[in-house]
Amino acid sequence: MFSDSAKMSKAIFWLQLRTFGLVVGWLEVIFFITSTIYWGTISLLERERHEKSETGHVIRNSFYLAFNISHLLTSSLLILGTIKERHLLLFPWLINRGLVLCGSVMLTNYYMKANDSLSILQCLVFILFNCFLISGIYSLLNDIKKSNELELQRLRLxxxxxxxxxxxxxxxxxxxxxxxxxxxxxxxxxxxxxxxxxxxxxxxx
Incomplete structure (x- = not known):
């Protein structure tokens, strides 16, 4: 599945970078498929109960559906890019996760002004976890890119x-x-x- 360079790639804990990318990708695909189904069902049930749904609920449901679908697409590209060793396919995931990280920082700032200690702690844990994921996938992107460049140089010789x-x-x-x-x-x-x-x-x- 992978080139020989995969054997020499760096590892995160006990996982090779490519294995780490696949694990992250598949876990996110499963999670966001489940979440998309959930919010889609919630939206349909609210429409059946009320002929005219409240604007706030419609905006909320639409936001969560778009959020989950976008993450589902980028996670799928992460898996495909890792398997095919195409580093450009990893960029959408990094961009999407970077936007989430920025939103988390803004939300943390809001909770700090509201003096909500529990929510601040939850946001900080979420930010650290996302920084860990971004660092790992970024390392995977560089590893695949370097592997492809070495392969191209070998072919040119x-x-x-x-x-x-x-x-x-x-x-x-x-x-x-x-x-x-x-x-x-x-x-x-x-x-x-x-x-x-x-x-x-x-x-x-």
């Missing part, structure tokens, strides 16, 4: 001049190198001639 000297483990490996060099020359910053030499390389694979 494998030109036809030296690829023949390399002992590739399988014919499939050889064919993938030749194919990428012929049909994706941008990886190597050179123009690969489409002539019989190319066809000979492909035949040898």
């Amino acid at each position: 494998d030109t036809p001049d030296n690829i023949e000297d390399k002992s590739l483990s399988t014919k499939l490996d050889w064919n993938s190198y030749v194919y990428q060099y012929k049909f994706e020359p941008s990886l190597y910053d050179v123009n690969f001639p489409d002539n019989e030499d190319t066809d000979n390389l492909l035949k040898r694979s």
